[in-house]
Each structure stands twice: as C-alpha cells, then as structure tokens.
Amino acid sequence: MHGIDQRGYVRPGQGHTPCSIGAYEADGVAPGACGGDCHTSRSVTINELITLVNIALGTTSIAECGSGDANHDNPIAITEVEAQ
Secondary structure, three states: OOOEEOOOEEEOOOOOOOOOOOOOOOOOOOOOOOOOOOOOOOOHHHHHHHHHHHHOOOOHHOOOOOOOOOOOOOOOOOOHHHOO
C-alpha cells in the first residue's frame, strides 16, 4: 500500500522529507500513534502543540515534529494543529 512501510508505519518518517529506501521507514510513525505526538508518548502535550504552531508559522522546522502532518503533504497547516 502506498504511504506505509511493510510494518504499516506511515511514510515518510518523522524528520524525513523523502521516504526511506527499503521495507522499513526510518523513524516511521506507529499505527495508532497520536497525530502531533512528537515524543511518541501516546498523548499530545501543550509543548508539542506549541511546537506544531511554530512549525505552521514557519519559525520551527517540520523535523521537530513530523507526526503533526496529518495529511502527509510536508507542511503543517494551522488546520492540522487545530485537529490535534
């Protein structure tokens, strides 16, 4: 299936612009992980939300929290942050 690796993890992984080559995505997001959960704690903290807002405003790199990119189009839009 397009957009997931052999384990079912989302491609591209957090902090990666292009997809990894091979069966497993480097830093892939586990199925069922929370969108915006930068530290894979299964919850989204206020600090993670602030990071997502800063990414959406262009003051922080998406590499800081790629899991906030709900539609996997690389930029994180403020509407994606609102959905967290």
